[in-house]
Amino acid sequence: MSRFLKIILALNLAVLALLTFVYPHLMVSPGKLIAGHKLLETDCFACHAPLSGASATRCAACHKTADIGLLTTAGVAIAKPRTATPFHQQLISQDCMACHSDHAGVKRYHLQGNFNHALLAKASRDQCQSCHKKPKDSLHQQIDGNCLQCHTQQKWTPASFDHDKYFALDGDHNVACATCHARNDYSRYTCYGCHEHTLTNIRRKHIEEGVSKFDNCVECHRSANKHDIKGGKAEGQGERKKEHKEKD
Amino acid sequence: MKTSLWGRHVLPFILLLGLLAAATLAGDYALHRLNLVWVGRYLGIPGTLLIIASMGYSMRKRKYITSGNPKTLLKLHEFGAWLGSLMVLVHAGIHFNALLPWLATVAMAVNVVSGMVGKLLLERSRRHVQGQRDHFQLRGLSRSEVEQAVFWDAVTVDAMKQWRTVHIPIFLVFVVLALGHISSIFLFWGWV
Numbered sequence: 001m002s003r004f005l006k007i008i009l010a011l012n013l014a015v016l017a018l019l020t021f022v023y024p025h026l027m028v029s030p031g032k033l034i035a036g037h038k039l040l041e042t043d044c045f046a047c048h049a050p051l052s053g054a055s056a057t058r059c060a061a062c063h064k065t066a067d068i069g070l071l072t073t074a075g076v077a078i079a080k081p082r083t084a085t086p087f088h089q090q091l092i093s094q095d096c097m098a099c100h101s102d103h104a105g106v107k108r109y110h111l112q113g114n115f116n117h118a119l120l121a122k123a124s125r126d127q128c129q130s131c132h133k134k135p136k137d138s139l140h141q142q143i144d145g146n147c148l149q150c151h152t153q154q155k156w157t158p159a160s161f162d163h164d165k166y167f168a169l170d171g172d173h174n175v176a177c178a179t180c181h182a183r184n185d186y187s188r189y190t191c192y193g194c195h196e197h198t199l200t201n202i203r204r205k206h207i208e209e210g211v212s213k214f215d216n217c218v219e220c221h222r223s224a225n226k227h228d229i230k231g232g233k234a235e236g237q238g239e240r241k242k243e244h245k246e247k248d
Numbered sequence: 249m250k251t252s253l254w255g256r257h258v259l260p261f262i263l264l265l266g267l268l269a270a271a272t273l274a275g276d277y278a279l280h281r282l283n284l285v286w287v288g289r290y291l292g293i294p295g296t297l298l299i300i301a302s303m304g305y306s307m308r309k310r311k312y313i314t315s316g317n318p319k320t321l322l323k324l325h326e327f328g329a330w331l332g333s334l335m336v337l338v339h340a341g342i343h344f345n346a347l348l349p350w351l352a353t354v355a356m357a358v359n360v361v362s363g364m365v366g367k368l369l370l371e372r373s374r375r376h377v378q379g380q381r382d383h384f385q386l387r388g389l390s391r392s393e394v395e396q397a398v399f400w401d402a403v404t405v406d407a408m409k410q411w412r413t414v415h416i417p418i419f420l421v422f423v424v425l426a427l428g429h430i431s432s433i434f435l436f437w438g439w440v
Binding site for chain 1 (some may be wrong): 285289299335343345346347348349351401413417420421424425428429432434435438439
C-alpha cells in the first residue's frame, strides 16, 4: 500500500473518530432517547458507566427513589400518576434496568410490560388493586381484592383457578358468585344461598340416606349430579353403612 | 467468448452476491417471524469471529503461519468470510440507528464484493498459469508440489497484485470501523 494512500486512510479514520466523540448521538447511539431524556443525548456517561452499561446509581442521580410516582425530577408534583399508589419505594432492590430501557433501537428488544412482581417487598406484593384496575366484566365486578386466589403474578390469563376442581358450575349451578360465596368471600361457601337447597330439605334427604354429617357439601358432591358422589357409590355406601352400624 | 465470460465469471459472481442478499433478507424475516429478534442482536459476535478465523489464509500467505494447505485455507477464507458477513448483515438488520455501525456494515459489504472480485480474478489467473503445469511436471515434480507451485503463481500474477492494492485498504477501513463499533459496544453495553 502506498504511503499516500496510508495517509489518506489515516486522515479519514481520524475524522471519523473525532465525529464519534463530537456527535455520539449520531455516530454510536442506538436510536433516539425518550423525550424526557432528550437533554442527555450527547452525554452518554450521564446514564452509562464505562464498560458496565447503564447504571441504576446514575438513574438515581436524577430519579430519587422516594419521589418516583410522586414528583417529577424537577420536584413538581405529578398531576396524573400512572399508578394510584407509588410502588418504586416498595421495591426490594433498585435495579432500574430490570424493567426500563431507553434508545429506540434497544427498546425494540426489551420486553414491555414484563414487570416481575417478585421485585416488590412482600407486604405490598399482594396488594394488586394498588396498581391494577379491576376488570369491568360482570364476574370481576362482584369481587374485591384477593386476586391471587384465581390468578398468578406471572400472568393474568389464563386464570390459575379451576372451579371444577372444587365444584362444577354445571346445570343450575352456573349462577352469580355471591349466591354461594356471600360477601365475595371465596374462602367460604354455602349451598343454602338459593331456594332449591334449604337446611331443612337437605337434612331430611341425608338422614333418610343415613348420613348425619352433611355440613361440608363439597366433601362428597362436586357437581349437580346427585349420583356423582366423591369416592364413588360403593365407598359412599360403605361409609353410610358404617354410620348405620355405629348408630345400631 | 461472450458466453464464456458470462457463464464462467459474471453469472457465478452475481449468484453468490444475490445469494448473500437473499439469505440476509430470509434470515432477518425468519427471526422476526419466529419472534427471535434477540438472536440477531448477538449474531454479530459469531459473524465477526468467523471473519477473523477466515483470516488464516492471509496469515499463511504472508508467512505469519507456516502450516496448513493454502488452497484449503483459501476455500475456508472465502466460505468463512461469506458466512460471517451473512451473520453480520442479519445482525445489522434493516434498522438504522447510528452511523458508525452502518459505515462498518457498508465497508464490510464493499469488502465482500471486493473479495468476490478477487475470487474471480484468481480463477482467471489460475487458468492463465495452467499451461505451466505441464512444464513443472516435465521437471519431475510430484503432483502436490506442482499444485503448490501453480497455486502460488496464480495468486501472484499482476492482476491479483493490482487487486490486492485495493482490497487491503478496503479491508483496513472495515477493520477500523468494525473496531470502532465493537469498542463502543464494550464501552456502553451492560453485559451482565
